[in-house]
Amino acid sequence: MTSQTWFITGASRGIGLELARAALAAGHRVAATSRRHADIVAALGTHEGLLALDLDVTDSSQIAAAVAATQARFGGIDVLVNNAGYGYLGLFEESTEDDVRAQFETNVFGLFAVTRAVLPVMRAQRRGHVFNVSSVGGISGAASGSLYCSTKFAVEGFSISLADEVKGFGIHVTIVGPGYIRTDFLDARSVRFATTSVDDYAALSAELRGFFEDRSHQQAGDPVRLAEAFLQLAAEKAPPLRFSAGSDALEILDTRLASLKQERDAYADLSRSVDGSWA
Template sequence: MTTQTWFITGASRGIGRELARAALAAGHRVAATSRRSSDITAALGEHANLLPLDLDVTNPAQIRAAVEVAKARFEGIDVLVNNAGYGYLGLFEETNADDARAQFDTNVFGLFDVTRAVLPVMRAQRRGHIFNVSSIGGIAGFASATLYCASKFAVEGFSASLADEVRDLGIHVTVVGPGFIRTDFLDPTSVRFADSAIEDYAALSQQLREYYEQKSHQQSGDPARLAAAFLELAAAPNPPQRFSAGSDALEVTDQRLTQLQQDRQAWAALSSSVDGQWA
Protein backbone atom coordinates (compact mmCIF):
# COMPACT_ATOMS: atom_id res chain seq x y z
CA MET A 1 0.00 0.00 0.00
CA THR A 2 1.24 3.45 -0.89
CA THR A 3 1.12 5.83 2.06
CA GLN A 4 -0.67 9.05 1.15
CA THR A 5 -1.14 12.45 2.73
CA TRP A 6 -4.80 13.40 3.01
CA PHE A 7 -6.11 16.94 3.57
CA ILE A 8 -9.72 16.75 4.78
CA THR A 9 -11.97 19.72 5.51
CA GLY A 10 -14.87 19.47 7.94
CA ALA A 11 -13.20 16.53 9.71
CA SER A 12 -14.48 16.94 13.27
CA ARG A 13 -17.71 15.00 12.70
CA GLY A 14 -19.82 13.12 10.19
CA ILE A 15 -18.30 11.94 6.93
CA GLY A 16 -15.09 13.88 7.46
CA ARG A 17 -14.45 12.37 10.89
CA GLU A 18 -15.07 8.81 9.69
CA LEU A 19 -12.85 9.37 6.66
CA ALA A 20 -10.00 10.77 8.77
CA ARG A 21 -10.31 7.82 11.14
CA ALA A 22 -10.28 5.31 8.28
CA ALA A 23 -7.32 6.97 6.56
CA LEU A 24 -5.30 6.91 9.78
CA ALA A 25 -6.19 3.28 10.39
CA ALA A 26 -4.97 2.47 6.88
CA GLY A 27 -1.58 4.04 7.68
CA HIS A 28 -2.03 7.33 5.85
CA ARG A 29 -1.03 10.79 7.07
CA VAL A 30 -3.99 13.11 7.68
CA ALA A 31 -4.23 16.88 7.90
CA ALA A 32 -7.71 17.18 9.40
CA THR A 33 -9.37 20.57 9.57
CA SER A 34 -12.22 22.13 11.47
CA ARG A 35 -13.13 25.62 12.63
CA ARG A 36 -11.63 24.54 15.96
CA SER A 37 -8.74 22.09 15.77
CA SER A 38 -9.51 21.07 19.35
CA ASP A 39 -12.67 19.43 18.00
CA ILE A 40 -10.49 17.24 15.79
CA THR A 41 -8.45 16.08 18.76
CA ALA A 42 -11.62 15.46 20.77
CA ALA A 43 -13.08 13.38 17.93
CA LEU A 44 -9.98 11.45 16.85
CA GLY A 45 -7.56 11.60 19.77
CA GLU A 46 -3.81 11.94 19.48
CA HIS A 47 -2.04 10.21 16.59
CA ALA A 48 1.47 10.53 15.17
CA ASN A 49 0.11 10.83 11.63
CA LEU A 50 -2.67 13.27 12.51
CA LEU A 51 -2.27 17.02 12.07
CA PRO A 52 -5.30 18.92 13.45
CA LEU A 53 -5.68 22.35 11.87
CA ASP A 54 -7.89 25.37 12.48
CA LEU A 55 -9.68 26.12 9.22
CA ASP A 56 -12.80 28.08 8.39
CA VAL A 57 -13.25 27.59 4.64
CA THR A 58 -14.70 31.09 4.34
CA ASN A 59 -11.34 32.54 5.48
CA PRO A 60 -8.87 32.54 2.51
CA ALA A 61 -5.87 33.54 4.64
CA GLN A 62 -6.54 30.69 7.06
CA ILE A 63 -6.87 28.29 4.13
CA ARG A 64 -3.48 29.27 2.72
CA ALA A 65 -1.85 28.97 6.16
CA ALA A 66 -3.32 25.52 6.80
CA VAL A 67 -2.19 24.21 3.42
CA GLU A 68 1.34 25.53 4.00
CA VAL A 69 1.54 23.89 7.42
CA ALA A 70 0.29 20.57 6.04
CA LYS A 71 2.71 20.70 3.10
CA ALA A 72 5.64 21.46 5.39
CA ARG A 73 4.73 18.75 7.92
CA PHE A 74 4.06 15.97 5.42
CA GLU A 75 6.09 17.19 2.41
CA GLY A 76 3.12 17.32 0.09
CA ILE A 77 -0.59 16.62 -0.25
CA ASP A 78 -1.77 13.60 -2.22
CA VAL A 79 -5.51 13.62 -1.58
CA LEU A 80 -7.76 16.63 -0.98
CA VAL A 81 -11.27 16.02 0.31
CA ASN A 82 -13.48 19.10 0.14
CA ASN A 83 -16.03 17.92 2.66
CA ALA A 84 -16.84 21.04 4.71
CA GLY A 85 -20.36 22.32 4.12
CA TYR A 86 -23.85 22.50 5.51
CA GLY A 87 -27.44 22.27 4.37
CA TYR A 88 -29.83 25.21 4.24
CA LEU A 89 -33.44 24.10 3.93
CA GLY A 90 -36.37 26.34 3.08
CA LEU A 91 -38.63 27.06 0.16
CA PHE A 92 -36.89 29.56 -2.09
CA GLU A 93 -39.28 32.47 -1.57
CA GLU A 94 -38.92 32.03 2.18
CA THR A 95 -35.14 32.49 1.95
CA ASN A 96 -33.24 35.71 1.31
CA ALA A 97 -30.10 36.89 -0.44
CA ASP A 98 -28.00 36.68 2.73
CA ASP A 99 -29.02 33.04 3.17
CA ALA A 100 -27.94 32.30 -0.41
CA ARG A 101 -24.60 34.07 -0.03
CA ALA A 102 -23.83 32.24 3.20
CA GLN A 103 -24.68 28.88 1.62
CA PHE A 104 -22.45 29.56 -1.39
CA ASP A 105 -19.65 31.08 0.71
CA THR A 106 -19.18 27.75 2.47
CA ASN A 107 -20.32 25.10 0.00
CA VAL A 108 -18.96 26.68 -3.19
CA PHE A 109 -16.50 29.55 -2.70
CA GLY A 110 -14.87 27.90 0.31
CA LEU A 111 -14.40 24.74 -1.75
CA PHE A 112 -12.97 26.84 -4.60
CA ASP A 113 -10.48 28.55 -2.28
CA VAL A 114 -9.26 25.33 -0.67
CA THR A 115 -8.80 23.76 -4.11
CA ARG A 116 -6.98 26.85 -5.38
CA ALA A 117 -4.55 26.62 -2.45
CA VAL A 118 -3.86 22.90 -2.88
CA LEU A 119 -3.56 22.74 -6.67
CA PRO A 120 -0.03 24.26 -6.84
CA VAL A 121 1.18 21.52 -4.48
CA MET A 122 -0.32 18.80 -6.65
CA ARG A 123 0.94 20.39 -9.87
CA ALA A 124 4.48 20.44 -8.54
CA GLN A 125 4.16 16.76 -7.62
CA ARG A 126 2.47 15.88 -10.94
CA ARG A 127 0.04 13.77 -8.98
CA GLY A 128 -2.98 14.14 -6.73
CA HIS A 129 -6.64 13.31 -6.27
CA ILE A 130 -9.31 15.88 -5.44
CA PHE A 131 -12.60 14.68 -3.99
CA ASN A 132 -15.42 17.24 -3.96
CA VAL A 133 -18.31 16.14 -1.77
CA SER A 134 -21.58 16.90 -3.48
CA SER A 135 -24.96 15.25 -2.82
CA ILE A 136 -27.98 13.71 -4.48
CA GLY A 137 -28.97 17.37 -4.35
CA GLY A 138 -26.20 18.03 -6.87
CA ILE A 139 -27.84 15.98 -9.59
CA ALA A 140 -31.54 16.45 -8.81
CA GLY A 141 -33.55 19.26 -7.25
CA PHE A 142 -35.76 18.94 -4.18
CA ALA A 143 -38.41 21.26 -2.81
CA SER A 144 -37.13 23.17 0.24
CA ALA A 145 -33.50 22.58 -0.78
CA THR A 146 -33.23 25.21 -3.51
CA LEU A 147 -30.18 26.98 -2.07
CA TYR A 148 -28.45 23.77 -1.04
CA CYS A 149 -29.08 22.06 -4.39
CA ALA A 150 -27.96 25.16 -6.28
CA SER A 151 -24.68 25.09 -4.35
CA LYS A 152 -24.14 21.40 -5.03
CA PHE A 153 -25.01 21.74 -8.73
CA ALA A 154 -22.25 24.38 -8.80
CA VAL A 155 -19.83 21.89 -7.22
CA GLU A 156 -20.75 19.31 -9.87
CA GLY A 157 -20.11 21.70 -12.77
CA PHE A 158 -16.87 22.91 -11.22
CA SER A 159 -15.63 19.37 -10.70
CA ALA A 160 -16.38 18.22 -14.24
CA SER A 161 -14.62 21.26 -15.70
CA LEU A 162 -11.63 21.08 -13.38
CA ALA A 163 -11.15 17.41 -14.24
CA ASP A 164 -10.54 18.35 -17.87
CA GLU A 165 -8.06 21.05 -16.89
CA VAL A 166 -5.80 19.01 -14.62
CA ARG A 167 -5.99 15.51 -16.09
CA ASP A 168 -2.76 15.88 -18.08
CA LEU A 169 -0.96 17.00 -14.90
CA GLY A 170 -1.58 13.66 -13.23
CA ILE A 171 -4.40 14.98 -11.03
CA HIS A 172 -7.72 13.15 -10.71
CA VAL A 173 -10.98 14.86 -9.76
CA THR A 174 -13.90 12.86 -8.38
CA VAL A 175 -17.17 14.37 -7.28
CA VAL A 176 -18.88 12.20 -4.65
CA GLY A 177 -22.66 12.40 -4.45
CA PRO A 178 -23.91 10.81 -1.22
CA GLY A 179 -27.52 10.03 -0.56
CA PHE A 180 -28.84 10.22 2.99
CA ILE A 181 -25.87 9.36 5.22
CA ARG A 182 -26.34 8.78 8.97
CA THR A 183 -24.60 11.91 10.26
CA ASP A 184 -25.57 15.16 11.98
CA PHE A 185 -26.43 16.73 8.61
CA LEU A 186 -30.15 17.03 9.47
CA ASP A 187 -29.49 17.65 13.16
CA PRO A 188 -30.32 21.14 14.55
CA THR A 189 -26.59 21.57 15.25
CA SER A 190 -25.89 21.43 11.52
CA VAL A 191 -28.84 22.07 9.23
CA ARG A 192 -30.35 25.55 8.98
CA PHE A 193 -33.97 26.33 8.18
CA ALA A 194 -35.46 29.46 6.66
CA ASP A 195 -37.11 31.74 9.22
CA SER A 196 -39.51 33.70 7.00
CA ALA A 197 -42.88 32.02 6.53
CA ILE A 198 -45.29 32.67 3.65
CA GLU A 199 -48.83 31.48 4.20
CA ASP A 200 -49.26 30.07 0.68
CA TYR A 201 -46.40 27.66 1.39
CA ALA A 202 -47.31 26.84 4.99
CA ALA A 203 -48.63 23.31 4.48
CA LEU A 204 -45.82 22.25 2.13
CA SER A 205 -43.14 23.86 4.29
CA GLN A 206 -44.39 22.10 7.43
CA GLN A 207 -44.66 18.77 5.64
CA LEU A 208 -41.12 18.94 4.34
CA ARG A 209 -39.66 20.13 7.61
CA GLU A 210 -41.29 17.24 9.48
CA TYR A 211 -39.97 14.80 6.89
CA TYR A 212 -36.39 15.96 7.33
CA GLU A 213 -36.65 16.05 11.11
CA GLN A 214 -37.94 12.46 11.15
CA LYS A 215 -35.14 11.41 8.79
CA SER A 216 -32.42 12.81 11.07
CA HIS A 217 -30.14 10.06 12.43
CA GLN A 218 -32.32 7.44 10.70
CA GLN A 219 -30.57 7.64 7.32
CA SER A 220 -29.66 4.38 5.59
CA GLY A 221 -26.13 5.39 4.58
CA ASP A 222 -23.29 4.32 6.89
CA PRO A 223 -20.53 6.98 7.12
CA ALA A 224 -17.91 4.35 7.99
CA ARG A 225 -18.74 2.39 4.83
CA LEU A 226 -18.59 5.61 2.82
CA ALA A 227 -15.14 6.28 4.28
CA ALA A 228 -14.02 2.84 3.12
CA ALA A 229 -15.33 3.66 -0.36
CA PHE A 230 -13.24 6.87 -0.40
CA LEU A 231 -10.11 4.85 0.37
CA GLU A 232 -10.87 2.42 -2.44
CA LEU A 233 -11.48 5.25 -4.90
CA ALA A 234 -8.24 6.97 -3.89
CA ALA A 235 -6.31 3.78 -4.57
CA ALA A 236 -7.89 3.18 -7.98
CA PRO A 237 -5.65 3.83 -11.00
CA ASN A 238 -8.62 5.11 -13.03
CA PRO A 239 -11.13 6.56 -10.55
CA PRO A 240 -14.55 7.74 -11.70
CA GLN A 241 -15.32 11.38 -12.36
CA ARG A 242 -18.55 10.96 -10.40
CA PHE A 243 -19.42 8.45 -7.70
CA SER A 244 -22.92 7.98 -6.27
CA ALA A 245 -22.77 6.88 -2.65
CA GLY A 246 -25.68 4.80 -1.42
CA SER A 247 -28.58 2.90 -2.98
CA ASP A 248 -30.80 5.96 -2.65
CA ALA A 249 -28.19 8.01 -4.53
CA LEU A 250 -28.22 5.42 -7.32
CA GLU A 251 -32.01 5.58 -7.45
CA VAL A 252 -32.09 9.38 -7.67
CA THR A 253 -29.38 9.34 -10.34
CA ASP A 254 -31.34 6.80 -12.39
CA GLN A 255 -34.50 8.89 -12.08
CA ARG A 256 -32.67 11.99 -13.21
CA LEU A 257 -31.09 10.21 -16.19
CA THR A 258 -34.50 8.86 -17.20
CA GLN A 259 -36.07 12.31 -16.99
CA LEU A 260 -33.29 13.85 -19.10
CA GLN A 261 -33.59 11.11 -21.72
CA GLN A 262 -37.37 11.43 -21.87
CA ASP A 263 -37.17 15.21 -22.31
CA ARG A 264 -34.47 14.82 -24.93
CA GLN A 265 -36.51 12.36 -26.97
CA ALA A 266 -39.79 14.28 -26.63
CA TRP A 267 -38.25 17.57 -27.74
CA ALA A 268 -35.47 16.40 -30.07
CA ALA A 269 -37.08 17.85 -33.19
CA LEU A 270 -37.46 21.30 -31.64
CA SER A 271 -33.90 21.11 -30.29
CA SER A 272 -32.53 20.35 -33.78
CA SER A 273 -34.61 23.11 -35.32
CA VAL A 274 -32.39 25.68 -33.59
CA ASP A 275 -29.54 24.84 -35.99
CA GLY A 276 -29.24 26.99 -39.10
CA GLN A 277 -26.92 28.12 -41.83
CA TRP A 278 -24.67 31.16 -41.46
CA ALA A 279 -26.24 34.22 -43.06
Protein backbone atom coordinates in the same frame (compact mmCIF):
# COMPACT_ATOMS: atom_id res chain seq x y z
CA MET B 1 -1.40 0.41 -0.48
CA THR B 2 1.00 3.33 -0.83
CA SER B 3 0.87 5.76 2.08
CA GLN B 4 -0.64 9.12 1.15
CA THR B 5 -1.10 12.52 2.73
CA TRP B 6 -4.78 13.46 3.00
CA PHE B 7 -6.11 16.97 3.57
CA ILE B 8 -9.73 16.82 4.76
CA THR B 9 -12.03 19.75 5.48
CA GLY B 10 -14.99 19.47 7.84
CA ALA B 11 -13.29 16.64 9.72
CA SER B 12 -14.63 17.13 13.24
CA ARG B 13 -17.75 15.02 12.72
CA GLY B 14 -19.83 13.10 10.23
CA ILE B 15 -18.31 11.93 6.96
CA GLY B 16 -15.12 13.94 7.43
CA LEU B 17 -14.42 12.47 10.86
CA GLU B 18 -15.01 8.88 9.76
CA LEU B 19 -12.82 9.43 6.72
CA ALA B 20 -9.99 10.84 8.84
CA ARG B 21 -10.28 7.86 11.19
CA ALA B 22 -10.25 5.36 8.32
CA ALA B 23 -7.32 7.02 6.56
CA LEU B 24 -5.24 6.96 9.74
CA ALA B 25 -6.13 3.32 10.35
CA ALA B 26 -4.98 2.51 6.81
CA GLY B 27 -1.58 4.05 7.51
CA HIS B 28 -2.05 7.38 5.76
CA ARG B 29 -1.01 10.80 7.03
CA VAL B 30 -3.96 13.10 7.64
CA ALA B 31 -4.29 16.85 7.93
CA ALA B 32 -7.77 17.03 9.45
CA THR B 33 -9.33 20.46 9.57
CA SER B 34 -12.39 22.08 11.10
CA ARG B 35 -13.41 25.37 12.64
CA ARG B 36 -12.23 23.98 16.00
CA HIS B 37 -9.30 21.60 15.71
CA ALA B 38 -9.79 20.70 19.39
CA ASP B 39 -12.94 18.82 18.37
CA ILE B 40 -10.85 16.63 16.06
CA VAL B 41 -8.34 15.88 18.80
CA ALA B 42 -11.17 15.05 21.19
CA ALA B 43 -12.60 12.58 18.68
CA LEU B 44 -9.39 11.02 17.35
CA GLY B 45 -6.84 11.62 20.08
CA THR B 46 -3.19 12.20 19.27
CA HIS B 47 -1.55 10.28 16.46
CA GLU B 48 1.85 10.54 14.80
CA GLY B 49 0.17 10.73 11.40
CA LEU B 50 -2.49 13.26 12.43
CA LEU B 51 -2.24 17.02 12.07
CA ALA B 52 -5.38 18.72 13.43
CA LEU B 53 -5.81 22.27 12.17
CA ASP B 54 -8.21 25.17 12.57
CA LEU B 55 -9.80 25.96 9.23
CA ASP B 56 -12.84 28.03 8.35
CA VAL B 57 -13.11 27.57 4.59
CA THR B 58 -14.39 31.14 4.24
CA ASP B 59 -11.15 32.51 5.75
CA SER B 60 -8.39 32.78 3.14
CA SER B 61 -5.64 33.35 5.71
CA GLN B 62 -6.58 30.16 7.58
CA ILE B 63 -6.62 28.22 4.32
CA ALA B 64 -3.10 29.38 3.42
CA ALA B 65 -1.82 28.62 6.92
CA ALA B 66 -3.35 25.12 6.96
CA VAL B 67 -1.89 24.19 3.57
CA ALA B 68 1.53 25.55 4.58
CA ALA B 69 1.45 23.64 7.88
CA THR B 70 0.57 20.42 6.07
CA GLN B 71 3.46 20.84 3.64
CA ALA B 72 5.84 21.60 6.50
CA ARG B 73 4.73 18.52 8.45
CA PHE B 74 4.21 15.97 5.69
CA GLY B 75 6.02 17.37 2.64
CA GLY B 76 3.03 17.53 0.30
CA ILE B 77 -0.64 16.74 -0.24
CA ASP B 78 -1.74 13.70 -2.23
CA VAL B 79 -5.49 13.71 -1.59
CA LEU B 80 -7.75 16.70 -0.98
CA VAL B 81 -11.26 16.06 0.32
CA ASN B 82 -13.49 19.12 0.13
CA ASN B 83 -16.07 17.96 2.63
CA ALA B 84 -16.88 21.10 4.66
CA GLY B 85 -20.36 22.43 4.10
CA TYR B 86 -23.87 22.53 5.48
CA GLY B 87 -27.43 22.16 4.30
CA TYR B 88 -29.82 25.07 4.12
CA LEU B 89 -33.31 23.66 3.71
CA GLY B 90 -36.01 26.17 3.01
CA LEU B 91 -38.32 27.33 0.25
CA PHE B 92 -36.76 29.97 -1.98
CA GLU B 93 -39.27 32.73 -1.22
CA GLU B 94 -38.80 32.09 2.49
CA SER B 95 -35.04 32.53 2.16
CA THR B 96 -33.20 35.82 2.51
CA GLU B 97 -30.33 37.26 0.53
CA ASP B 98 -28.08 36.61 3.54
CA ASP B 99 -29.17 32.95 3.52
CA VAL B 100 -28.21 32.67 -0.15
CA ARG B 101 -24.81 34.28 0.27
CA ALA B 102 -23.92 32.30 3.39
CA GLN B 103 -24.79 29.00 1.70
CA PHE B 104 -22.65 29.79 -1.33
CA GLU B 105 -19.77 31.22 0.72
CA THR B 106 -19.25 27.88 2.46
CA ASN B 107 -20.40 25.25 -0.01
CA VAL B 108 -19.04 26.82 -3.20
CA PHE B 109 -16.61 29.68 -2.65
CA GLY B 110 -14.99 27.97 0.34
CA LEU B 111 -14.48 24.82 -1.72
CA PHE B 112 -13.04 26.91 -4.55
CA ALA B 113 -10.62 28.67 -2.20
CA VAL B 114 -9.29 25.47 -0.62
CA THR B 115 -8.87 23.86 -4.04
CA ARG B 116 -7.03 26.92 -5.37
CA ALA B 117 -4.62 26.72 -2.43
CA VAL B 118 -3.90 22.99 -2.82
CA LEU B 119 -3.62 22.69 -6.61
CA PRO B 120 -0.16 24.33 -6.85
CA VAL B 121 1.14 21.69 -4.43
CA MET B 122 -0.30 18.90 -6.55
CA ARG B 123 0.92 20.41 -9.81
CA ALA B 124 4.45 20.63 -8.44
CA GLN B 125 4.23 16.94 -7.49
CA ARG B 126 2.63 16.04 -10.83
CA ARG B 127 0.10 13.94 -8.98
CA GLY B 128 -2.93 14.30 -6.74
CA HIS B 129 -6.58 13.48 -6.27
CA VAL B 130 -9.29 16.01 -5.47
CA PHE B 131 -12.53 14.71 -3.99
CA ASN B 132 -15.39 17.20 -3.99
CA VAL B 133 -18.27 16.09 -1.80
CA SER B 134 -21.53 16.84 -3.55
CA SER B 135 -24.90 15.21 -2.90
CA VAL B 136 -27.87 13.64 -4.62
CA GLY B 137 -28.86 17.31 -4.57
CA GLY B 138 -26.13 17.90 -7.12
CA ILE B 139 -27.98 15.95 -9.80
CA SER B 140 -31.63 16.39 -8.81
CA GLY B 141 -33.41 19.25 -7.10
CA ALA B 142 -36.52 19.23 -4.93
CA ALA B 143 -38.67 21.61 -2.91
CA SER B 144 -36.69 23.11 -0.01
CA GLY B 145 -33.40 22.53 -1.83
CA SER B 146 -33.30 25.62 -4.04
CA LEU B 147 -30.23 27.01 -2.24
CA TYR B 148 -28.50 23.79 -1.17
CA CYS B 149 -29.00 21.99 -4.46
CA SER B 150 -27.85 25.00 -6.46
CA THR B 151 -24.56 24.98 -4.54
CA LYS B 152 -24.08 21.29 -5.23
CA PHE B 153 -24.93 21.71 -8.92
CA ALA B 154 -22.23 24.40 -8.95
CA VAL B 155 -19.74 22.03 -7.32
CA GLU B 156 -20.47 19.37 -9.94
CA GLY B 157 -20.06 21.72 -12.89
CA PHE B 158 -16.84 23.06 -11.38
CA SER B 159 -15.48 19.58 -10.77
CA ILE B 160 -16.18 18.32 -14.29
CA SER B 161 -14.49 21.36 -15.80
CA LEU B 162 -11.56 21.27 -13.37
CA ALA B 163 -10.93 17.61 -14.14
CA ASP B 164 -10.34 18.52 -17.78
CA GLU B 165 -7.96 21.33 -16.79
CA VAL B 166 -5.67 19.37 -14.46
CA LYS B 167 -5.58 15.90 -15.97
CA GLY B 168 -2.34 16.73 -17.78
CA PHE B 169 -0.61 17.13 -14.41
CA GLY B 170 -1.54 13.69 -13.12
CA ILE B 171 -4.32 15.12 -10.96
CA HIS B 172 -7.66 13.31 -10.73
CA VAL B 173 -10.97 14.86 -9.70
CA THR B 174 -13.83 12.80 -8.31
CA ILE B 175 -17.27 14.05 -7.33
CA VAL B 176 -18.77 12.03 -4.48
CA GLY B 177 -22.55 12.30 -4.40
CA PRO B 178 -23.90 10.73 -1.21
CA GLY B 179 -27.52 9.92 -0.64
CA TYR B 180 -28.90 10.08 2.90
CA ILE B 181 -25.95 9.23 5.15
CA ARG B 182 -26.45 8.64 8.87
CA THR B 183 -24.68 11.72 10.26
CA ASP B 184 -25.78 14.87 12.06
CA PHE B 185 -26.44 16.59 8.70
CA LEU B 186 -30.14 16.94 9.53
CA ASP B 187 -29.86 17.85 13.19
CA ALA B 188 -29.68 21.31 14.77
CA ARG B 189 -25.86 21.39 14.78
CA SER B 190 -25.71 21.30 11.00
CA VAL B 191 -28.88 21.98 9.06
CA ARG B 192 -30.36 25.44 8.80
CA PHE B 193 -34.02 26.05 8.07
CA ALA B 194 -35.66 29.18 6.73
CA THR B 195 -36.61 31.59 9.50
CA THR B 196 -39.01 33.73 7.50
CA SER B 197 -42.45 32.57 6.38
CA VAL B 198 -44.91 33.15 3.57
CA ASP B 199 -48.51 32.18 4.32
CA ASP B 200 -49.06 30.55 0.93
CA TYR B 201 -46.21 28.13 1.65
CA ALA B 202 -47.06 27.40 5.29
CA ALA B 203 -48.41 23.87 4.79
CA LEU B 204 -45.66 22.81 2.37
CA SER B 205 -42.94 24.30 4.55
CA ALA B 206 -44.18 22.48 7.66
CA GLU B 207 -44.51 19.19 5.76
CA LEU B 208 -40.97 19.39 4.42
CA ARG B 209 -39.45 20.34 7.76
CA GLY B 210 -41.22 17.40 9.41
CA PHE B 211 -39.96 15.08 6.68
CA PHE B 212 -36.33 16.02 7.36
CA GLU B 213 -36.63 16.05 11.15
CA ASP B 214 -38.17 12.56 11.15
CA ARG B 215 -35.20 11.24 9.18
CA SER B 216 -32.44 12.80 11.27
CA HIS B 217 -30.03 10.04 12.36
CA GLN B 218 -32.31 7.48 10.71
CA GLN B 219 -30.63 7.58 7.31
CA ALA B 220 -29.70 4.29 5.65
CA GLY B 221 -26.21 5.27 4.54
CA ASP B 222 -23.32 4.25 6.80
CA PRO B 223 -20.57 6.91 7.10
CA VAL B 224 -18.00 4.25 8.03
CA ARG B 225 -18.66 2.34 4.81
CA LEU B 226 -18.59 5.59 2.85
CA ALA B 227 -15.14 6.31 4.31
CA GLU B 228 -14.00 2.87 3.12
CA ALA B 229 -15.31 3.71 -0.36
CA PHE B 230 -13.23 6.92 -0.39
CA LEU B 231 -10.10 4.90 0.41
CA GLN B 232 -10.85 2.46 -2.39
CA LEU B 233 -11.46 5.25 -4.89
CA ALA B 234 -8.22 6.98 -3.89
CA ALA B 235 -6.31 3.76 -4.62
CA GLU B 236 -7.71 3.46 -8.16
CA LYS B 237 -5.35 4.18 -11.06
CA ALA B 238 -8.24 5.52 -13.12
CA PRO B 239 -10.83 6.76 -10.59
CA PRO B 240 -14.31 7.80 -11.72
CA LEU B 241 -15.27 11.40 -12.32
CA ARG B 242 -18.47 10.86 -10.34
CA PHE B 243 -19.39 8.31 -7.68
CA SER B 244 -22.92 7.98 -6.29
CA ALA B 245 -22.83 6.74 -2.69
CA GLY B 246 -25.76 4.66 -1.49
CA SER B 247 -28.61 2.73 -3.08
CA ASP B 248 -30.87 5.75 -2.66
CA ALA B 249 -28.33 7.87 -4.55
CA LEU B 250 -28.37 5.33 -7.38
CA GLU B 251 -32.17 5.39 -7.52
CA ILE B 252 -32.25 9.19 -7.67
CA LEU B 253 -29.58 9.16 -10.37
CA ASP B 254 -31.52 6.59 -12.42
CA THR B 255 -34.73 8.62 -12.11
CA ARG B 256 -32.96 11.78 -13.20
CA LEU B 257 -31.32 10.08 -16.17
CA ALA B 258 -34.65 8.60 -17.28
CA SER B 259 -36.35 12.00 -17.00
CA LEU B 260 -33.65 13.68 -19.06
CA LYS B 261 -33.87 10.97 -21.72
CA GLN B 262 -37.67 11.21 -21.87
CA GLU B 263 -37.63 14.97 -22.35
CA ARG B 264 -34.73 14.75 -24.77
CA ASP B 265 -36.62 12.31 -26.98
CA ALA B 266 -39.94 14.17 -26.74
CA TYR B 267 -38.43 17.43 -27.96
CA ALA B 268 -35.64 16.12 -30.21
CA ASP B 269 -37.24 17.45 -33.40
CA LEU B 270 -37.76 20.90 -31.89
CA SER B 271 -34.17 20.86 -30.70
CA ARG B 272 -32.88 20.09 -34.19
CA SER B 273 -35.07 22.79 -35.66
CA VAL B 274 -32.90 25.39 -33.96
CA ASP B 275 -29.98 24.49 -36.27
CA GLY B 276 -29.53 26.84 -39.17
CA SER B 277 -27.29 27.08 -42.21
CA TRP B 278 -24.69 29.72 -42.93
CA ALA B 279 -25.74 32.18 -45.63
